Amino acid sequence: MSQEIAKLEIEGKIIEIPVITGSEGEKALDIKKLRAETGYITLDNGFVNTGSCTSAITFLNGEKGILRYRGYPIEQIAEKSNFLEVAYLLNFGKLPNSKEFDFWQEKVTSFATLPEGITNIIDQFPKDSHPMGVVASVVSSLAAFYPEFLDAPLDSVQRERATAQLMAQVKIIAAYFYRRTIGKAPHRSHPSLGFSKDFLNMMFYEEGKEIDDDVAHALDVLFMLHADHEQNCSASTVRVIGSSQANVFAAISGGIDALWGQLHGGANQRVLEMLEEIQNAGGDYKKFIEKAKDKNDSFRLMGFGHRVYKNFDPRALIIKKQCDIVLEKLNIQDPLLDIARGLEEEARKDDYFVSRNLYPNVDFYSGIIYKALGIPTDMFTVMFVLGRLPGWLAQWKEMKEDVAFKIARPRQIYIGERERDYVPMKERK
Ligand code: CMC
Numbered sequence: 001m002s003q004e005i006a007k008l009e010i011e012g013k014i015i016e017i018p019v020i021t022g023s024e025g026e027k028a029l030d031i032k033k034l035r036a037e038t039g040y041i042t043l044d045n046g047f048v049n050t051g052s053c054t055s056a057i058t059f060l061n062g063e064k065g066i067l068r069y070r071g072y073p074i075e076q077i078a079e080k081s082n083f084l085e086v087a088y089l090l091n092f093g094k095l096p097n098s099k100e101f102d103f104w105q106e107k108v109t110s111f112a113t114l115p116e117g118i119t120n121i122i123d124q125f126p127k128d129s130h131p132m133g134v135v136a137s138v139v140s141s142l143a144a145f146y147p148e149f150l151d152a153p154l155d156s157v158q159r160e161r162a163t164a165q166l167m168a169q170v171k172i173i174a175a176y177f178y179r180r181t182i183g184k185a186p187h188r189s190h191p192s193l194g195f196s197k198d199f200l201n202m203m204f205y206e207e208g209k210e211i212d213d214d215v216a217h218a219l220d221v222l223f224m225l226h227a228d229h230e231q232n233c234s235a236s237t238v239r240v241i242g243s244s245q246a247n248v249f250a251a252i253s254g255g256i257d258a259l260w261g262q263l264h265g266g267a268n269q270r271v272l273e274m275l276e277e278i279q280n281a282g283g284d285y286k287k288f289i290e291k292a293k294d295k296n297d298s299f300r301l302m303g304f305g306h307r308v309y310k311n312f313d314p315r316a317l318i319i320k321k322q323c324d325i326v327l328e329k330l331n332i333q334d335p336l337l338d339i340a341r342g343l344e345e346e347a348r349k350d351d352y353f354v355s356r357n358l359y360p361n362v363d364f365y366s367g368i369i370y371k372a373l374g375i376p377t378d379m380f381t382v383m384f385v386l387g388r389l390p391g392w393l394a395q396w397k398e399m400k401e402d403v404a405f406k407i408a409r410p411r412q413i414y415i416g417e418r419e420r421d422y423v424p425m426k427e428r429k
Helices: 034-038 074-080 083-092 098-109 116-124 131-145 147-154 156-181 195-204 213-226 233-242 248-260 267-280 285-293 314-329 335-349 351-355 362-373 377-401
Strands: 005-010 013-021 027-029 058-061 066-069
Touching: 013 034, 066 074, 066 083, 066 314, 074 213, 074 314, 083 098, 083 156, 083 195, 083 213, 083 377, 098 156, 116 131, 116 156, 131 147, 131 156, 131 248, 131 377, 147 156, 147 248, 156 195, 156 248, 156 377, 195 213, 213 314, 213 362, 213 377, 233 248, 233 377, 248 377, 267 285, 267 335, 267 362, 267 377, 285 335, 314 362, 335 351, 335 362, 362 377
Parallel strands: none
Antiparallel strands: 005 013, 013 027, 058 066
């Protein structure tokens, strides 16, 4: 098939721009030669319409509310898969057969204890540290304890081992720090319980108490829904850091820090804080809708809106259902859920939100589930980290395996002072 070409007229000259077409028919203009041919660059604040790579991991269509991992619809994944299998799917491109899955599980299990030096580091953090800072720092520190993985960017066997190691250890780091904050001895990882049950067991272990299978399953569903979301802020951060051949721990640690912001993963903590604020102010959520619409007020309805989903977030629909299941199972009546439902109902009728396509996103109901599970509010974004980890690893791996990959180095349009002469201090006004 002949190459499709778009034409652009700049300063009277016609420039031919190759068109790239994805497997779902999405089109892009390949502008890499634009500057060399015309002196122009493209300017796109916030990368609203810029593709940074081609990728075969996740497809999403924000207008139609579609999300697929390696072609499989998120609805089927959430119903039929499990988180560790999803991690395999994202990283290795296919659903594993039972032998492959056992082998993958064994590999992850082989990293089920933290080096003593790492637990010593965690013990030094003040107990009131924000867990996101702790997890990001400790993941970065792993580089000192696994020097053999510093070459992983260039070595496929080490890449696979580092992936299994992080899948095993990030959740242990999170649970270890939590137990420390509540003054309890750490509880060791038992990977045979399954990813989510093992995590909940490490967090909440008490003699004679068992983690409920349905509750662990609900958390597994949440993790699967968070597992990848193509070139979002944190995944792009992982790619940008990894593009310099920095080690995998540096790249993932950077992704964790990017996720922390309240416009990204940090929104789940802020949603719960917002619901509590509304509750403490007497529960009048309509007042907060008005605040969110007021352009002189910096308040935003947290958990609403999305850069890409402009119709609905398919993950939010599934999470809302899981929320009902968990609260019923645990026999919890949470008044925050009524406030959340009221906010959603009100916003869906309001022209401000409707005209801007602002709908509940993945973070809107997830906090209510985490709260019901007993997860402290400042750990909500850590839960997002655990869910997103396999996606970051898959994005990093895909980039490393792409023979054409280049160091990320965007350009800019300079708008500062033009050349001027240095003035000695005594002559300055
Ligand atoms: N509440 C009130 N107004 C909003 C909101 C909101 N939550 N989100 C967007 N708007 C308005 C915004 O003021 C702007 O209005 P106008 O056109 O009059 O200036 C318009 O909607 C477009 O907003 P934007 O900020 O240009 O859109 P964006 O694509 O740059 O931002 C967003 C997307 C998710 C950062 C934004 O919707 C937001 O801040 N939401 C709240 C934070 C949140 O829930 N983040 C989690 C995102 S999902 C999880 C993840 O992937 O990280």
